[in-house]
Amino acid sequence: MKAVLQRVAEARVDIAGDTVGAIGAGLLVLLCAERGDSDALADRLLTKLLKLRIFADEAGKMNRSVQDIGGGLLIVSQFTLAADVSGGNRPSFTAAAAPDEGRRLYELFVAKARAVHPAVATGVFAADMQVHLVNDGPVTIPLSFS
Structure with a gap:
């Protein structure tokens, strides 16, 4: 399971001009489920991102977590994080979880986040989304668990 975390002053997801999810200060989480990922990996990733002191x-030191500051989470599915470009100029996404399993793991991750964190917004799985953000810092952290 892969994620790219962006510390944001604010972020939102629009679909066809309508905002479907938005947060103020917190983390934009671009999330990718890969083939073979498990529920346990989702738990591990969530635990890490909630406690990451960024x-x-x-x-002025990076010493507080999103939980410490009461920040929001905006969780957006992004299978393109599984891209493999080693074979040429067109990315291969064969490492991404199959759509049904990707959706299941994404929805599981979101449900678990909502169970332990008070401010969780999302995009829509497999939708054509426009993600708007004000990256704070900028701070961008890749996370990968397998």
Whole structure:
């Protein structure tokens, strides 16, 4: 399972001009389920991103988590994180989970996040989305568990 975390001042997801999910300060989570990923990997990834200390404390050091600051999570499915470009110029996405399994793991991840974090917004799985964000820092962190 892969994710790219972006520390944001604000972020939103639009579909056909309508906002379907938005947060203020927090984390934009671009999430990809890969073949062979498990529920346990989803748990591990969620635990890590909730505790990752990438927000400034009073001294300006990255020492606080999204939970510490009461920030939001905007979770967006993004199978393209599984891209393999080693074979040429057209990416291969064979490492991505099959659509039904990808949806199941994405929805599981979102449900688990909502169970433990008070502010969770989402995009729509497999939709054509426009993601708008103000990257704070900028701080962008890739996470990968297998």
